[in-house]
Amino acid sequence: MKTIAALTVLAGSAAAFAPASVSRVESPLSYAAELDSMTGVSAETGNKVFDPLGLSDYVPTDWARRAELSNGRSAMLATVGWIWPKVFGTFDSQDVTTTDPIDAILQADPQWWAQWIVICGVFETWKYKQELDGKSFLGGESPAVDYLKLWPEDAAAQEEMKLKELKNGRLAMVAIGGMIHGAIVSGHGFPYL
Numbered sequence: 001m002k003t004i005a006a007l008t009v010l011a012g013s014a015a016a017f018a019p020a021s022v023s024r025v026e027s028p029l030s031y032a033a034e035l036d037s038m039t040g041v042s043a044e045t046g047n048k049v050f051d052p053l054g055l056s057d058y059v060p061t062d063w064a065r066r067a068e069l070s071n072g073r074s075a076m077l078a079t080v081g082w083i084w085p086k087v088f089g090t091f092d093s094q095d096v097t098t099t100d101p102i103d104a105i106l107q108a109d110p111q112w113w114a115q116w117i118v119i120c121g122v123f124e125t126w127k128y129k130q131e132l133d134g135k136s137f138l139g140g141e142s143p144a145v146d147y148l149k150l151w152p153e154d155a156a157a158q159e160e161m162k163l164k165e166l167k168n169g170r171l172a173m174v175a176i177g178g179m180i181h182g183a184i185v186s187g188h189g190f191p192y193l
Contacts, residue, residue: 035061039159040166069137072169078176086191102183 035041035049035056049056055064085099096107127137127144135144143151152158 038065039162040170042163042167044167044170066137069166069169072166072173075172075176076169079172079179082176082179100183100188102180 035051038049038061041047041049082101085101085104090096090099090104095109095112096104098104098107130144131137137144150161152161
């Protein structure tokens with residue numbers, strides 16, 4: 001029985017490397033036209049919109065960009081938070097006694113998670129109110145948060161800053177996904193050795 005299962009798996013994996021017998025016909029995508037002019041269409045995406053699932057047909061492009069930036073910003077913080085305990089150690093705590101992020105999540109007191117959910121809700125409510133007041137988290141308008149005064153006045157420099165944040169966010173989303181899967185596959189946390 002093991003032999004049959006092994007042969008089935010091997011045959012299936014070998015078929016993955018066989019050339020496709022069906023020829024594909026190039027056709028224009030039916031995505032929203034405003035995607036072509038959005039920041040982020042560059043060499044990494046083949047100088048076209050990266051939308052392999054065709055989600056732009058179902059969601060507004062402004063909402064999709066907001067979600068991408070929000071998730072990218074969260075991923076940038078998560079990558080720092082993933083590596084920080086290994087390099088700098090943890091806070092003095094009686095509950096969490098590990099530097100492995102996945103184990104730390106399981107060791108954390110449920111009260112911490114309740115507080116985290118509340119503080120995230122407070123921040124999201126504040127962001128929403130700032131947007132109602134005309135402030136922006138996407139750039140191009142008066143920024144809602146710019147304590148260090150890093151937002152440039154020049155339009156070209158603003159576009160460059162938006163592109164940098166978008167690319168760093170995309171990289172961080174891939175990185176944190178790799179870190180999580182690396183920890184699960186290897187059985188221990190960063191640096192996975």
